[in-house]
Amino acid sequence: MRPITLKTLAQRYAAPVPRYTSYPTAPHFTTAIGPRDTEAWISGLPADAPISLYFHIPFCRSLCWYCGCATTVVNSPQPVSAYLETLCEEMAHVAALVPASNRVTHLHWGGGSPNALSAGEIAVLAERTRDAFNIDATSEFAVEIDPRFMDQERVKAFLGAGVNRVSIGVQDFDPAVQRAINRHQSYELTADVAARLRDAGLTSLNVDLVYGLPGQTQASVERTVDQVLTLDPDRIAVFGYAHLPDKMRHQRLIDTNALAGPVDRLGQANRIARRILAHGYVRIGLDHFAKPDDPIAVGPVNRNFQGYTTDTAAALIGLGASSISRFPQGYTQNAVRVPDYQERVAKQRLGTARGLAFSGDDRIRAHVIERLMCDLTFSERDLRARFGAAAEPLIEEGALVLEADHDGITEPTDDGFRITEHGRAFVRSVCACFDIYLDQSTARHAAGV
Structure with a gap:
């Protein structure tokens, strides 16, 4: 089998995906x-x-x-x-x-x-x-x-x-x-x-x-x-x-x-x-x-x-127009437009316009995505220690991600998998595999490369 070139990888992983500064994402x-x-x-x-x-x-x-x-x-x-x-x-x-x-x-x-x-x-x-x-x-x-x-x-x-x-x-x-x-x-x-x-x-x-x-x-x-x-x-x-x-x-x-x-x-x-x-x-x-x-x-x-x-x-805690806050319970976001933000603060003392309360599944997926984005690792031991039996479905998904990868983006470890060095540029695409909201969204995202 011919080695996969960076050109092939760039074209294959060019599809838009979120930047994953949060999960679930703001849309x-x-x-x-x-x-x-x-x-x-x-x-x-x-x-x-x-x-x-x-x-x-x-x-x-x-x-x-x-x-x-x-x-x-x-x-x-x-x-x-x-x-x-x-x-x-x-x-x-x-x-x-x-x-x-x-x-x-x-x-x-x-x-x-x-x-x-x-x-x-x-x-x-x-x-x-x-x-x-x-x-x-x-x-x-x-x-x-x-x-x-x-x-x-x-x-x-x-x-x-x-x-x-x-x-x-x-x-x-x-x-x-x-x-x-x-x-x-x-x-x-x-x-x-x-x-x-x-x-x-x-x-x-x-x-x-x-x-x-x-x-x-x-x-x-x-x-x-x-x-x-x-x-x-x-x-x-x-x-x-x-x-x-x-x-x-x-x-x-x-x-x-x-x-x-x-x-x-x-x-x-x-x-x-x-x-x-x-x-x-x-x-x-x-x-x-x-x-x-x-x-x-x-x-x-x-x-x-x-x-x-x-x-x-x-x-x-985010303050000001469009700011997003993250709490243990979920996210809140202030009104984006300055006049709307100012009107909300005048009436309700806060600029909050919308948000999202975390489910248990959200918390586990958010942790998986954050660790992939930061450490480039997926750790089964870490997930079990943090979330117990609730982590098992995500661990199964991680095994499927590793099994489905024929491009060398990931490699197995004794505890799950890691993103390879030539796969680093495509880590957002790996994170997207754990994003259950992505297919439900009509939001536009940045290119995956």
């Missing part, structure tokens, strides 16, 4: 879950259990055509200041429900671009948060930024607020690619922002890259990653561009003919990975890389709506 949330469930789930958190907070800042100064985030372009400060007021109202109500003994161990601001906030607003939001919650002295405080709109006042404000990890969006440094996605950002500007953050005392720098963008080639992404490596980031995230113009109307501005096919996309991802690994980084899960002494490389690694994380908190 299956319903309005059967509402604000009263959020209140009950927050109030019922175990005493002394650590919690995480996520704040969504849904504003940008410029529209990037590739973007898949919930964000709005603003050209004046008024919408941002009005939103901040609503966000603080929601936060105050949530804080009143959280047991006083619960410590916040992870804090994350995402967007959009959190640096759409002014320096003063950054300080206000951080101060209100520390007044409202019991923030652990060793907590990780991470912020995503757009370096094109990062002045020195904001640098000082973020570091003064206690930020210790910053993720800088780069995507690609090639000018032609930047024109194709309407994001003009030079290497020199990015390096200057990174240097100013470090000079101000930042302890950890992340860089986000994207492959599969219009006009990208294996040679061009290699040039970009080589430039990124000169910034000496502690972590690098490498995401595949998800072209979903039916869902994101601004993506219709991208020339579909300039997009790489699955074989070229896989080639770009592999070229980037080789360059990063050659510089001594450790690979984490599907698409993250870290220095060997970084906490995420040391482990353990988990996965949430922000991607790979060291967060082990009992609950992740």
